[in-house]
Amino acid sequence: xxxxxxxxxxxxxxxxxxxxxxxxxxxxxxxxxxxxxxxxxxxxxxxxxxxxxxxxxxxxxxxxxxxxxxxxxxxxxxxxxxxxxxxxxxxxxxxxxxxxxxxxxxxxxxxxxxxxxxxxxxxxxxxxxxxxxxxxxxxxxxxxxxxxxxxxxxxxxxxxxxxxxxxxxxxxxxxxxxxxxxxxxxxxxxxxxxxxxxxxxxxxxxxxxxxxxxxxxxxxxxxxxxxxxxxxxxxxxxxxxxxxxxxxxxxxxxxxxxxxxxxxxxxxxxxxxxxxxxxxxxxxxxxxxxxxxxxxxxxxxxxxxxxxxxxxxxxxxxxxxxxxxxxxxxxxxxx
Amino acid sequence: xxxxxxxxxxxxxxxxxxxxxxxxxxxxxxxxxxxxxxxxxxxxxxxxxxxxxxxxxxxxxxxxxxxxxxxxxxxxxxxxxxxxxxxxxxxxxxxxxxxxxxxxxxxxxxxxxxxxxxxxxxxxxxxxxxxxxxxxxxxxxxxxxxxxxxxxxxxxxxxxxxxxxxxxxxxxxxxxxxxxxxxxxxxxxxxxxxxxxxxxxxxxxxxxxxxxxxxxxxxxxxxxxxxxxxxxxxxxxxxxxxxxxxxxxxxxxxxxxxxxxxxxxxxxxxxxxxxxxxxxxxxxxxxxxxxxxxxxxxxxxxxxxxxxxxxxxxxxxxxxxxxxxxxxx
Numbered sequence: 001x002x003x004x005x006x007x008x009x010x011x012x013x014x015x016x017x018x019x020x021x022x023x024x025x026x027x028x029x030x031x032x033x034x035x036x037x038x039x040x041x042x043x044x045x046x047x048x049x050x051x052x053x054x055x056x057x058x059x060x061x062x063x064x065x066x067x068x069x070x071x072x073x074x075x076x077x078x079x080x081x082x083x084x085x086x087x088x089x090x091x092x093x094x095x096x097x098x099x100x101x102x103x104x105x106x107x108x109x110x111x112x113x114x115x116x117x118x119x120x121x122x123x124x125x126x127x128x129x130x131x132x133x134x135x136x137x138x139x140x141x142x143x144x145x146x147x148x149x150x151x152x153x154x155x156x157x158x159x160x161x162x163x164x165x166x167x168x169x170x171x172x173x174x175x176x177x178x179x180x181x182x183x184x185x186x187x188x189x190x191x192x193x194x195x196x197x198x199x200x201x202x203x204x205x206x207x208x209x210x211x212x213x214x215x216x217x218x219x220x221x222x223x224x225x226x227x228x229x230x231x232x233x234x235x236x237x238x239x240x241x242x243x244x245x246x247x248x249x250x251x252x253x254x255x256x257x258x259x260x261x262x263x264x265x266x267x268x269x270x271x272x273x274x275x276x277x278x279x280x281x282x283x284x285x286x287x288x289x290x291x292x293x294x295x296x297x298x299x300x301x302x303x304x305x306x307x308x309x310x311x312x313x314x315x316x317x318x319x320x321x322x323x324x325x326x327x328x329x330x331x332x333x334x335x
Numbered sequence: 336x337x338x339x340x341x342x343x344x345x346x347x348x349x350x351x352x353x354x355x356x357x358x359x360x361x362x363x364x365x366x367x368x369x370x371x372x373x374x375x376x377x378x379x380x381x382x383x384x385x386x387x388x389x390x391x392x393x394x395x396x397x398x399x400x401x402x403x404x405x406x407x408x409x410x411x412x413x414x415x416x417x418x419x420x421x422x423x424x425x426x427x428x429x430x431x432x433x434x435x436x437x438x439x440x441x442x443x444x445x446x447x448x449x450x451x452x453x454x455x456x457x458x459x460x461x462x463x464x465x466x467x468x469x470x471x472x473x474x475x476x477x478x479x480x481x482x483x484x485x486x487x488x489x490x491x492x493x494x495x496x497x498x499x500x501x502x503x504x505x506x507x508x509x510x511x512x513x514x515x516x517x518x519x520x521x522x523x524x525x526x527x528x529x530x531x532x533x534x535x536x537x538x539x540x541x542x543x544x545x546x547x548x549x550x551x552x553x554x555x556x557x558x559x560x561x562x563x564x565x566x567x568x569x570x571x572x573x574x575x576x577x578x579x580x581x582x583x584x585x586x587x588x589x590x591x592x593x594x595x596x597x598x599x600x601x602x603x604x605x606x607x608x609x610x611x612x613x614x615x616x617x618x619x620x621x622x623x624x625x626x627x628x629x630x631x632x633x634x635x636x637x638x639x640x641x642x643x644x645x646x647x648x649x650x651x652x653x654x655x656x657x658x659x660x661x662x663x664x
Binding site: 055057060085086087088089090093094096098101102103104105106107108115116119120150152153163166 | 467558559562563567585
């Protein structure tokens, strides 16, 4: 499979009164065609910032300061305003973190669908737009006659599905889902992801999936990237990331979830709190909280590099534990 | 539909309440119009006979011999049939005197609302969209400075400079007294020419609304559906109006409904200074002459106008906000 998206050395800065804060620092990754890539990490680690960067949605005081984002070989950072407008939604669409408030409260669903079609010149009449919108609503199991309702007449889960239907409206090549299910209960959550998975199989788009929910992610994604304080620290196939974590932070994240089966264990978690991006240390950003940190970690920043044997990890002392061999491993039942 | 009737019912109750206060308040104050009139009559050496008192009581619809509640019923009846008493200043039925003033006040205030709200809404949208640019700073600071000038000062300055000194605008009246009211261009242009300066004064004083609209719009621009609008590839102009401004005007309508009383109050000062024959001018003369029936009639007229404006604002919100529509119908 070839790469659909190739992100190279991406940096996103927020301009504050205290100077520039680098929210995403030198991040590189790729998404293959038809692949689901997950991004996980604590709040404020830069996951959503990356998602916004992929559609160039950042507004001042945030800006993409360095790097390139190649989409189908073209750098979207070089796009003119009009090229960018046409690129958005047609090539990459997004289900926002807060899909509940993503719909314009004073417009009907029909007219919000029509705005998409009109902006990209894909339909010539309102009737044609309504027809296509009805088909899309059916895909996400919403009765087509609800098309003429206003957003407030839908429940939270339905609104979420409406937004997903909208995101699929132009059959994009990449669908970004930024914590699409955080506001929903687990049953609805599962239904929606199941649906997205089926659609992905059908239409063959790629997905960038962002969430805090590691166990959900492990089930849904092909590969997972773990982020810490604006850095991508590990990328691995989802089967391996919890079972055989190499970065101590990935290990800590995996340990922060209780097991459903087996004996009760003491939760280890990660000591300390996330890094203040105003004061970035010289060495590894995770060194302060790491149980495995050495002198080298505090002075020398590890780079994310591809090791033949290990895969992508940014750590001087990658771990070599394999939980999958242990019976009562924290996340063994997930694999 | 049900909502509209509920609102109408509410406004009728509010009207009754205002009328009740309007009736009892003057009667609870020390002194009454008849004794004050008799006092002045006695000072000027006039003859006071029981017939004089009876005639005055008939004129004012006020009597010491009839119980208060009966007077109140009588008052309510006479209001409903349009008999608002006789003005002691103009010696004409109150309703006629007020009618003359009302047309000019409605023209002034109505025109003001139209121009000011259109102007400030668009300016607010524009500066919110261009937030942080020099145009934003200029318009925002300018509108705050201008609207902070007290109405009296603003009106006097404009009057002194452009009407009295430079003579660009007339110094009074609603139209050239030499003309006969008719729907001719000559008459209409004269009306507009006389309306211009007081209108400019009011529009300038209302420039503060730019700030309100600006902050509403900025709030809306931070909403997720705006970002989603951009992400959808919707053109900027459409995001600005159909996603941003369309939502930002809703609180503006509410704030209009709340400030409509103050707007009529503000027009009072403007009318007096520009010698514009609206309701404010009538009220001013009525107060100077202690013309009780006229003052009472004026308050009643204000009540009707403020309640009507609120009703219009209600209906506008009802039409523009689908959430309100489904919640209430």
